[in-house]
Amino acid sequence: MEAYKQTIRQYIRTHEREAVALLQRLTAERSVSGAEKRAQQIVIEQLQDMNLEVDVWEPAREELEHHPYFISARPDFHGSPNVVGILRGVGGGRSMIVNGHIDVVPEGERKQWTQDPYGGKVENGRVYGRGTTDMKGGNTALLLALEAIRHSGISLKGDVYFQSVIEEESGGAGTLSAILRGYKADGVIIPEPTNMKLFVKQQGSMWFRAKVKGRVAHGGTRYEGVSAIEKSMLVLEHIRDLEQLRNSRIMDPLYAGIPIPIPINVGTIQGGTWPSSVADLVILEGRFGVAPHERMEDAQQEFMEWLQALSLQDEWFAAHPVEVEWFGARWVPGSIEAEHELVQMLRRNFQLVAAQEPIMEAAPWGTDGGLFTQIANIPMIVFGPGETKVAHYPDEYIEIEKLLLAAEIIACTLLDWCGVHLEEEHGGK
DSSP: OHHHHHHHHHHHHHTHHHHHHHHHHHHHSOOOTTOOHHHHHHHHHHHHHTTOEEEEEOOOHHHHTTSTTOOOSOSOOTTOOEEEEEEOOOSSSOOEEEEEEOOOOOOOOGGGOSSOTTTOOEETTEEESTTIIIIIHHHHHHHHHHHHHHHTTOOBSSOEEEEEESOGGGTOHHHHHHHHTTOOOSOEEEOOSOTTOEEEEEOEEEEEEEEEEOBOOBGGGGGGSBOHHHHHHHHHHHHHHHHHHHHHTOOOGGGTTOSOSSOEEEEEEEEOSOTTBOOOEEEEEEEEEEOTTOOHHHHHHHHHHHHHGGGGTOTHHHHSOOEEEEEEEEEOOEEOOTTSHHHHHHHHHHHHHHSSOOOEEEESSOOTHHHHHHHSOOOEEEOOSSOGGGTTSTTOEEEHHHHHHHHHHHHHHHHHHHOBOOGGGGTOO
16 A cells, blocks of 8 residues: 555656646636636546546526525526536445535735735745635645546545535535535545644534614604614623633633634624614624534524523513524534544544644634535545635635645545555456
């Protein structure tokens, strides 16, 4: 097995230039939600060049919208295909899904960038551009790993399913569609930007909208009204108390370095209609963090009951309760035991390639991984190049060396997990 691993590692190192060129091509395509097709066509070409089976389809909203974990503001997914490439094994081994998303967040205000967000410039060992770290760099590492196995003449026993999905940044409709299409495996690796750490647990999250009511009055006689702005201050304080309570329950040492493992963040506040009027409505919108082993439904219920308890502090809320709506994006939490064979296999190959012990942590954000664990009951780990600190930021980049290391580690793990077909096992020379 060590000889096979050495062969694919050498292949990866001798094809650095081609890998960087591929990442540059992918980065050049502004694959925000609704515009993923051109980037996916590049992926399709790569898979076809490797002679893999290729499955391309546009998710059907009518097949997804009744699923409890479906969320999307789009009316349809026309022009936004999912792509799966299948490296068939000869049989007798375990299968693996390697999953990455092709969609990126918008670049934002361009003057905050010192680099062209879609230029793919190479400088100081980095490739710059929107999506390089989140997560076209991870996708490139996967494609390079599969190419190394394929072109090194190594036959796996188990199947490998490479998935390039849409809509991760908006809640996971692409991965949900792949699961409902029937793609299952014995394990999943998602190379999101972990900075080469092994993320065995990930929090989930969901967006909420809370409507705080008041009673309108003229500003000159504001005492005749009830200010929804003032009442919203009580609501915000009450939400902060819930955040403290929920985080006090997190005893997992993997969260030791994270000050707030499952935050409740209020991101927007809208209220009032006129400076000389008492505001009768304030709308708070935010992100509600969900613990790795927590059910989304249970988290929602706790939030609803907590806000109902406001009536014990202020009788106004007894007759005018805060209305809560769950909307927009949603990411399902997920976890895998640190001693699981997939984790330990990835850990050993990290040691082999990087010559050091990997850091194991819990993710402070969500991915599509929770969909695999909670819907398909497939063990999943998040591990990849790139750093969260530059994801979604101006001058996003990825370090080329870490991309190559991730490709080596993942390729070696695929050999161990899926098994290598040896001719002598079947009477060959």
